[in-house]
Amino acid sequence: MKNGDFSFLIGGEAGAGIARAGFLFAKACMRGGLHVFGTNDYQSLIRGGHNFYVARVSDHEVFSQMDFVHLIIALNSETVVLHKNKLAPNGGIICDKDDLSLTPEESSSGLKLYPVPMRKIVIEELKEPHNLIIMNSVALGAATAVTDYDLNLLTELLKETFKPEIAETNIKAAKIGYNYIKEHFEADFEHKLGKTAQPRKPRIFLNGNEAVGLGALRAGCKFYVSYPMTPTTGLLHFMASNERDFNMVIVQPEGEIAAINMAIGAAYAGVRAMTTTSGGGFCLMSEGLGMSGMTETPIVIMVGQRPGPSTGLPTYTAQGDLRFVIHASQGEFPRIVVAPGDVEECFYETARAFNWAEKYQLPVILLADKYVLESEVSTESFDMDKVKIERGLLIRDRYTESRVYGRYEVTETGVSPRAGPSTVGAVVRANSDEHDEFGLVTEDPAVTATMCEKRMRKLYYVKREMEERNIETVKFYSSKDAEATIISWGSTKGPIREAMKLLSAEGRNVNFSQVVYLHPFPKAKVEETISKARKIVAVENNNTSQLSSLIRDHVLRNVDHKILKYDGRPFNPIMLAEKIKEVL
Amino acid sequence: MKNGDFSFLIGGEAGAGIARAGFLFAKACMRGGLHVFGTNDYQSLIRGGHNFYVARVSDHEVFSQMDFVHLIIALNSETVVLHKNKLAPNGGIICDKDDLSLTPEESSSGLKLYPVPMRKIVIEELKEPHNLIIMNSVALGAATAVTDYDLNLLTELLKETFKPEIAETNIKAAKIGYNYIKEHFEADFEHKLGKTAQPRKPRIFLNGNEAVGLGALRAGCKFYVSYPMTPTTGLLHFMASNERDFNMVIVQPEGEIAAINMAIGAAYAGVRAMTTTSGGGFCLMSEGLGMSGMTETPIVIMVGQRPGPSTGLPTYTAQGDLRFVIHASQGEFPRIVVAPGDVEECFYETARAFNWAEKYQLPVILLADKYVLESEVSTESFDMDKVKIERGLLIRDRYTESRVYGRYEVTETGVSPRAGPSTVGAVVRANSDEHDEFGLVTEDPAVTATMCEKRMRKLYYVKREMEERNIETVKFYSSKDAEATIISWGSTKGPIREAMKLLSAEGRNVNFSQVVYLHPFPKAKVEETISKARKIVAVENNNTSQLSSLIRDHVLRNVDHKILKYDGRPFNPIMLAEKIKEVL
Amino acid sequence: MVSLKDLNTSKKITWCPGCGNFGLISAFKGALVELGLEREQVVLVSGIGCHGKMADYVNVNSFHGIHGRVLPVATGINLANPGLTVFGFSGDADCYDEGWDHFCHAIRRNVNITLIVHNNMVLGLTTGQTTATSQTGFRTKSTPFGAAVPPLNPIAHAIVSHGTFVARGFAGDPKHLQSLIVQATRHRGFGYIDVFQPCVTFNYLNTYEWFKQRVYKLEEAKHDTNDRLKALEKSFEWGDRIPIGIFYKEERPTFNDSFPQLKDKALVDMQIDNVNVDRVLQGMS
Amino acid sequence: MVSLKDLNTSKKITWCPGCGNFGLISAFKGALVELGLEREQVVLVSGIGCHGKMADYVNVNSFHGIHGRVLPVATGINLANPGLTVFGFSGDADCYDEGWDHFCHAIRRNVNITLIVHNNMVLGLTTGQTTATSQTGFRTKSTPFGAAVPPLNPIAHAIVSHGTFVARGFAGDPKHLQSLIVQATRHRGFGYIDVFQPCVTFNYLNTYEWFKQRVYKLEEAKHDTNDRLKALEKSFEWGDRIPIGIFYKEERPTFNDSFPQLKDKALVDMQIDNVNVDRVLQGMS
Ligand SMILES: Cc1ncc(C[n+]2csc(CCOP(=O)(O)OP(=O)(O)O)c2C)c(N)n1
Ligand SMILES: Cc1ncc(C[n+]2csc(CCOP(=O)(O)OP(=O)(O)O)c2C)c(N)n1
Ligand code: SF4
């Protein structure tokens, strides 16, 4: 591994098991003690088309994929055509020997080719002509050999992943692929992974969806309801698979409107409830969002952004919904919007979201995107002790005060003691109409104004708690003699941190201010991080630079430059570093 | 009429015909040549409760109700209890003589009472014990007498309003009420309307809903679809009543999602289509809104704001949805948001909205509210010649270019020639997925970026056209030596203009900048109107001052003061003037 | 156990005098007393419309939600705490127009709740427009030329959706209605009652008189509530005679039953202070 | 008149090899040719899902809308320009889950369009979760323990919603399906066809084989398509034998018919340059 860094790309048709194969090889790398970041690029189709998984493997922590790769594992010739320009010097390509369209054109182009008769192996040696998907195990075996990696790490994973018989075939396939390379090619590939040391600390390999799921499990989410929508479907699957072990109820309802209303019902009854969707589904949830705000029913909503407007590019990534989630639903009510930028934040912020929701009795929106939710990364296992369950003013079992219980008692903090409907001695009324302290409808102007203020006041106390407890609403990554401060939010974090490394290797330093909480906007902290900046550069996966608009709105300051990408793809670090240099 | 100004209030239970009675008396005043502004305050119920209609009548133009009234027409005693504190010096109260709860308490309080045995008259004289609603005609007759007004104007209107037999009874009732006053009381009421001159110019008396409806009729709206929701239901009724005369299709569908999708279907097919709703329904429409943006299908959506969040106060007024409608729906796409502040703007901006929508092939949102939509005002009849139909690049019947028709042809302005599906020679594909020029799905990054830019570019040309044609995106009402500039939007316009008059009568002058187009934000014009302001004061019917946030965002400037009202009621001029003075 | 007088709230009832909702609310209150429920065992979920005001007028726990969403909210409550007896109050527009999405799905899930639809065949609170159940020809301000489309038949849809308790009541016969509510509540599964609820203000067609002349009781007509096809046939009966009572009844597992993890303990009673996720972490390592 | 080869687009078809959608699309293209329609007379409206790609693969006017909203878009098009022949292509999740709201309402309106539902009993494009029509026990990543709830019966709902043409086809029998599409299109009113469309990737239960062993044709069984109750009975048949073909047929006025103002001229053909509103102004003066 030159410079401690190695990237591979595995590509082929949808249905060829690309994502799984990429995941397995990447995970094998983690098992061998390396750091890994892997991400999946796929189209909105089930078979055919072109999918690829690209992963970066390193002996130091990695935050994103790289612009180039060292090894292409091509399950079809299209993969070579589409990606060969990404190949690093002395990179190699594993391809199917009998994919004839390849040989004449490519072999003469100086590419280092490792043709393996993958299809033939599956059909003739493994006798599985109807299971061509096994080609990818052959390819993974070959890749292990080319990179001189430990085959056991791979076979072990295959064993864990598949049912016994299927695992056996795949292991056999991997071994054949491995041996084929060892037998037919020189061991002269420059970008070897080599034998690796044992992992130092226990680590896990997971994507954002799973990290959010873990956070929800750990936070005691008991009711999860979601109508499938890319890129959040992975979380639905994760939650469903854990439903019984964790005594949860998972519902896939008739649509997103049902989803959010069910979640609100469950939360009213007293359990921690969550729903997830993407933009289109969130539109449908927006009326329910307002009801959560008005009835002061705590729920957590994860929104996985993808490029819009409308159906847009369902399987790609974007950050176009920031303003929408902040302002969605009629009228004014408090909400919290937090945008995790990596799996760690996905986990901790999800767990914390349930606390915010219950303590302040409001909806919390986790604003993620395809890139963070569906990219896998190796990370130190999370610290479960850091997650504390704080349920706020929750009355259990019996209400014993002498005054009549009022669900919407006007208090200094705006937060009213919350009883569940089975509380003896309390009649618990939630109301989407404007209401008095007892939840009875009102049209009185004074009560209306009071209740509006009561609800809005909660945001002030949220901000105060954030300050007092030193919540990292903004994370600041500083460099010495920074020429500028990058400001961004969400999943652009990874490529930005990689770009910073690249820039600093060239002696060009920038700071990075990651706004984690977008609403309530951490004005003071953002101001602090940008006030001394020589230049402010916003980096976002959208067209209008929505964060810049928030900064103008709250800090009354224009950013100096915007680097925007709205083609559905995440930033690549080198390209991003170049763009940053252009504006420095 | 002292100072040329007279206000009356008629109140009673829901179901007592309060709004109609108020309307009729107000309209009678207009017929007599006076200027009138009338507004209805009612609760979310059908019978009982308390409703009132308050109107201001004047010999000069009036823009809102007043804080006080000269005559209370009380159909029940509650009306007196609730409103007597609004009575101007020497004001009077017409009440039911036999409403005993009144006499002891009120008669000694120095209030000028005109007790009329309304109920008795209806039951005994008119022999209509089951039609107590006729009491209001008795009351109107009495009011005509008290104010020494022309009874013919009222009876004429009663005749036009009701079916012959019913009209007759009501006219009889009015006459009895009239005569009762003339016979039993001195003609010493100070606030007489007196005999009035003939109207000078042809005028009409209508509310915002009707003005929007007129605009839509005149603009050739052919498809109107709406699920009933206060305060826009009046428009549904207006459109339905004109359906056949104007060859339109009016549909009341199963909900708002159906509504917007039907409108989009009709617009795709080539007709001008409109839908209306309030915040909750707009939530449900937001996904369709994005589809209109993505498919570039022109539609007009009127949103009638009412106090939220959620169900809130369904029959009251607010301006809480500004940011929501600007940012609703995932992803980024062009839209236009215009907020009419009075009936005139309701008419002209609605008519123009259809032009914007079709010329730029995007959704246009008319952001109104209960106050403007359900308040009636007398106004000079609209100038129909000012409404020009501009349909933009519309291909009719036959596509004859040699190149294959591409619905999303990339053009400099971002606007592509639009053919309807029945066009011979063109295959017309609308697509909510990202698409190429022909409307076929794409996932290509370059095409994605190009199409995003193509769509967003339209906003630039919208702005350019607005400048070139001198569209009043911002209206500026200036005063000499203004101490401050009020900035606001929508229906607060009326009370602000009245407050300005009050202030200037005291020698305190302020300017008023009315932002009519909220999106794209008329940055330059707003900047211009506020740049020289000694102080900027935002006036809004919401809690967070959403316009201020837009100003910060676009003009990078904080307003100096905010006068906010969020109790569901519109501003009253005197109170508002007081608040303004406090911050001058 | 609640008594009738405990069930009043401080709110003045604002339904129009004579409104069918008066009969309905008294039947419901009577049923609550008859069922012998404690207040903390009951939750009332209501939609938006005249019917939605039930939440203001009955002094039990309530969730007065948004228009059309009674059923998902009620479902969430029921799943979180199956010990609660959940009543949904919806309107014809609320349930059969805006909320139609949820009706058939909640029924086929056999969610263990009771749904009472105030079917006045008109949008009451928005001052009288047509709904899914308005009669053909019904003239309103949104359909000045009369509703053109045949009404939806919610009873038939409920039967077809594998409904396990499908009934119709009449607010003009509160005693009968009360008995239906009691039976629907005791029924294990989705108890559905469509209630003819005269809107005296806006529905000039379907008046008390109109109903009284037509309704007859299925139980008196010896209708077999176990025969799905017969039940459907009865649901089509609409003319001089219109049946009320129970159309169809069956036992099958409730939605709750499909979650064995709810068997011993309600979600709401589960400990969440220290959930152990080690096993999941292991799978990721 | 379009010919088969005119109907292809430049898009490569990305359905899984063997997908039932191939049979369906060929039946549809065949029907278009058989119907002798000109391209400019046809609009295809599709939802989101594998089925939605019809818009990409048939070279006619199309509106590829959002998930679940095929019917309202198609209704809008039809009302604006009744001269167009509008086909809706929806999926089981698209139509019976997300879009359920619209199904019964469009049918009772008798909108003059044809609706074809690609019923593969699974969410295809989102990688295989249960839908409203998934069989009880069907295991997916969202229901690892098997779907607990009985499936919706869309045919029965269509009949109960006053459907005027209610049919079921099978993508494994494109010839029969083509004939159904032709008849549904010629039918004046809402032509509805639920199509068994095997999803070879995610539906391991309802395979071609499974269907082939079970389906039989109603027309061969001498089913009377005029008998609503019989049609319902047939719609309940689900087991060793499952009927395809036309369940029920009747003539009644279309939604268009209820707008006399559309009789002579389509909305889209009306002059809007100078609409005279004087009469309305008069009423306001
Ligand atoms: C999303 C949404 N759309 C529209 C409305 C306006 N609205 C209030 S009540 C109502 C209808 C009530 O009719 P129904 O459900 O039959 O109840 P009823 O008043 O007849 O009891 C409507 C449409 C709303 N509150 N929310
Ligand atoms: C509002 C919304 N929710 C969810 C999705 C995600 N989504 C895309 S396709 C699909 C389901 C497709 O299932 P079906 O309609 O049965 O079509 P099939 O793929 O099986 O043909 C869903 C839920 C979406 N696009 N929009
Ligand atoms: S409007 Fe109709 S339903 Fe509503 S309270 Fe009055 S009578 Fe009852």
Ligand code: SF4
């Ligand atoms: S996933 Fe199923 S429905 Fe979709 S293309 Fe593949 S086989 Fe067809």
Ligand SMILES: [Mg+2]
């Ligand atoms: Mg109703």
Ligand SMILES: [Mg+2]
């Ligand atoms: Mg499907």
